[in-house]
Amino acid sequence: MSGYIQSKTDEYLAKELCSPLPTERVIFTYAMNAIAFGLTGLALIPLLSILWEILIRGISGLKSQMFVTTVIDNGFANAILGTVIMVLIGAILSIPTGIMTGIFLAEFGQTNSIAGFVRFISSILTGVPSIVVGVFAYGVIVLVTKGFSAIAGGFALAVIMLPVIILTTEESLKLIPTSQRLASAALGGTRFQTTLRIVVTAAIPGITTGILLAVARAAGETAPLIFTALFNLDWSEGLLSPTASLPVLIFNLYNDPDPQKGQLVWTTSIVLLSLILFVSILSRLVIKQRRIN
Numbered sequence: 001m002s003g004y005i006q007s008k009t010d011e012y013l014a015k016e017l018c019s020p021l022p023t024e025r026v027i028f029t030y031a032m033n034a035i036a037f038g039l040t041g042l043a044l045i046p047l048l049s050i051l052w053e054i055l056i057r058g059i060s061g062l063k064s065q066m067f068v069t070t071v072i073d074n075g076f077a078n079a080i081l082g083t084v085i086m087v088l089i090g091a092i093l094s095i096p097t098g099i100m101t102g103i104f105l106a107e108f109g110q111t112n113s114i115a116g117f118v119r120f121i122s123s124i125l126t127g128v129p130s131i132v133v134g135v136f137a138y139g140v141i142v143l144v145t146k147g148f149s150a151i152a153g154g155f156a157l158a159v160i161m162l163p164v165i166i167l168t169t170e171e172s173l174k175l176i177p178t179s180q181r182l183a184s185a186a187l188g189g190t191r192f193q194t195t196l197r198i199v200v201t202a203a204i205p206g207i208t209t210g211i212l213l214a215v216a217r218a219a220g221e222t223a224p225l226i227f228t229a230l231f232n233l234d235w236s237e238g239l240l241s242p243t244a245s246l247p248v249l250i251f252n253l254y255n256d257p258d259p260q261k262g263q264l265v266w267t268t269s270i271v272l273l274s275l276i277l278f279v280s281i282l283s284r285l286v287i288k289q290r291r292i293n
Helices: 002-018 023-061 077-108 113-125 130-145 150-174 178-186 191-202 204-219 223-228 246-253 259-292
Strands: none
Touching: 023 259, 077 113, 077 150, 077 191, 077 204, 077 246, 077 259, 113 150, 130 150, 130 223, 150 204, 150 223, 178 191, 191 204, 204 259, 223 246, 246 259
């Protein structure tokens, strides 16, 4: 009897699954899809208009010699190098610390009061205005060393990048199924081995995405670098001297009456966007290659 009932139930479910949806539900689905796509397109209009304006105004002034000359000669080679150096310093300071902190929060500090405090502070830091971070770095580095420098700028960018890396690392690790941890433990893996070889390895794409978000945000910051690295029209004398950067170049020269400097601002904007896009594409290719292997 139970087999007969089960058979009838399966037939009913199969019929329901194969039957077309009611007209009202089809209309509702299409209407919601249209609204979703319409609002998405509406949100993309400002972004696309900004990109179009930058391309139209900047592409005409893009010349190959700009990549080897400094700002004083209507180029931006020193600003590109300064941006890369300061973002690299920020990454060196923040990525290891952020990843280790995220691992601690996700794997070892679920019931730890200190972990809750660290998580709370990290969440607050993500919303702190960048100019406040610049003032903080100015007080900690610039006043102590008695000078603006690339190291001070890198430190400010590290403070901006750190909470993003911590929180994204934690969330990426939490997405890894508990069954993978249990399987590793069943095969004799210690908690440390399970975390590093299984959990962290599986979460690398998500962690990389978080690092990219942090790098992209840091590369476009202006206020912290004004307070820490200042600016330089020529090549920097070293890591302990004022250093040019692409965002500060745009900020300083935007209202310059010289038409060549005005054109340089729009061209620099294209270079800054291209630099961030290049890093994003490169990281995606690395992640894709790792998944294939």
